[in-house]
Amino acid sequence: MLEVQGLSKSFYGTPAVTDVSFRVESGEILGFLGPNGAGKTTTMRMITGFLAPTAGRVTLADVDVARKPLLAKRALGYLPETLALYPEMRVREYVAFRAQLCGVPGRDVKARVDEALGKCFVDDVASKPIGNLSKGYRQRVGLAGALVHKPKVLVLDEPTVGLDPQQIVKVRALIRDLRKDHTILLSTHILPEVELVCDRILIIDKGRIVASGTPETLRHQMSQTPSVTVALKGEVPEADLVFRQLPGVAAASRIGAGGETRVTLDGVPGADLRESIFKESVTRGWTLLELSPREASLEDVFVRLVSRDAAAEPGLEPGVDPDAPTPAAGTGVPS
C-alpha cells in the first residue's frame, strides 16, 4: 500500500534522513517513533510529496510519488504536524474545500463532508469559524479534512499532540477505527501511544531506522539481558550459588527476608531461564513461590536505542526492517 525504498534527504549537505526503507500493508497501522528532530516529519513530507527526496523512492497505492504526483496524491490523506487551517473559514466550508481540492464530485461533497465530520466528532461545531475552536477540535477538523476524500493511505504527523487526555483517548479510538478503511502511518514521540494504537513500530533516530517490529517482538528482541525473579519458601542461603551454575545465567543476587528468599537472575541474551530454574528447584526440594520474567518495557528499549550510536551496536542493522519483507525479497509490488 505504502512503500518507501532507500529514502534519503539532505538539507544543504547535512543529512536529515538516511536510507529509510519500509512498507505498510493495507489495513495496518505503522507507528513511526523517534525523538524530536529524528527525521520523522522530513520522512513524512517526502512520502506526501511535499519535499523531494535526495535519493530513494516512495510508492503510494502502487503509484510512484515522484513520477505521477497528482495520481499518487489522490490516494493520500495527510495531517501535517504544523496543523494550519484557514481560521476565517467555517468547519463545514473547510472540509468541503478539502473535498473539492481532492476532486470529490460536486454532488458527493455534502455527503462526504457529513460523513467525515461525524467520524471525527466535529459535527457539533460544523458551522463555527475554525479560528474560534479549541486546539482539540481543530486537530479533529484537520483529520476530517484529511480523510474526507476516503484516501487509501493516511499519513498522520503527531495526531494527538496538544490534546487533553480525554480527547487523546477519543482520537486514538478513532484512529484504530480508521484501520478498517485506510492504511495508516502515524508518527509520535509518545510511547504508550504506539503500544496502544499501532500494529507495528518503526524507531527512527538521527535519520536512520534503528529498529522495527511489533511492540512485543521489539521488547523481546531488545531485552538483551532477560531477567527473572525467583522467590523460594524459607531461608535458602545457597540459592544464588546454585542458580548461578545453571546454563545461561550470567549473574544472581539473593535477598532473604521474612521467611522467603528472593533471587534475581540475569541471563545471557536470548536465554529463557524459567524452565531450568523450575527443574532445579524441584530436584532440590525447594518450594517455588514465584517465578516471573522481568521484561524490558518499550521505554527501556526506546531510550537504549536512541541514546546510543546506531552503528556501534552489533546485531541491529540500520535501515533494515526485519518484520516487513525487504524490498528485494518483497512479494507484493512490482517495481
Add this chain to the structure above:
Amino acid sequence: MRAFVAILRREFFSYFVSPLGYLVLTSFLLVSGWVFMVLVGALNSPETPRMALMSTFFTNVFQWIFLMLVSAIIAMRLLTEERKSGSIETLLTAPVSEATVVAAKFTGAWCFFLFLFVPTAIYPLLLSRFGGLDLGPVLSGYLGIALIGALFISAGTFASSLTKNQIVAAILAFVLILGTFIIGVARDFLPFPEARDALSYLNILEHMDDFARGIVDTRRILYVVSTVVFFLFLSTRALEANKGR
C-alpha cells in the same frame, strides 16, 4: 478544474472576511470618487479644453499610482500567508499541481481587483444621465483596466512566492509593478528613436490611452497576457523550488 475553482473561490471570498479587503475597497472608492469629482469640476470651468471625461478617468496617473499600491496589497498575502502558516503543505499534498495553485490564487486576487471597479460603473451611468456618453471607449477602458490589473496582480503573485513576510512581499510587489509601469515612461529620456519605439510597446500609460480612446490593439493584449504568463511561470518555479530545499 474542480480544485482550481475551489482555490479561486476560497481566495476571492477570503478578502471579504478580512479587514484588509474592506480597507482596500473603501479607500479605492474614496480615491476614485474624488478623482471623478475633481474631473467633473474641472470640466465645468470654461478654460478646460474639451475632452472625454471617462477616458481621463481611466488614464490619470494619480489613480494609476494608487492602483499599483492596491494591487501590491491585494497580492501580498497570496502565497506568503500559506507558506508562513504552513497551510501550503495541505494544498501541495493534495492532488493539485503547483501551477494550478498559482493560477487559481492569481485569478482569485484578480477577481477581487475587478470587483473594486464594480461600484465605479455608476460614474458612466451618471454621465449618460446628464449628457452624451460614448459606450465603446468606456467598455474598452474597462478592458484595459482589467488587463493591466492582471499584469500588476501577476507581478504581485510572483513577489509573494519569494518570501514568507507579507510586508516584504508588498514592497517587492510594488517595486516590480512600478518597474513594469516606468519602463515605458523611460522612453521619453532616450535619445535613440528605435529604442523609443521598442519601449513604447511596453508603456502601460500609452496602452491605457489607447484602450480609453476605444482602440483595442491585439499587440497590447498580447504584451499583457505574455507578461502575466511569465510572472505566473516564475511563481510556479519559486513554489516548486521549496520542494528540493
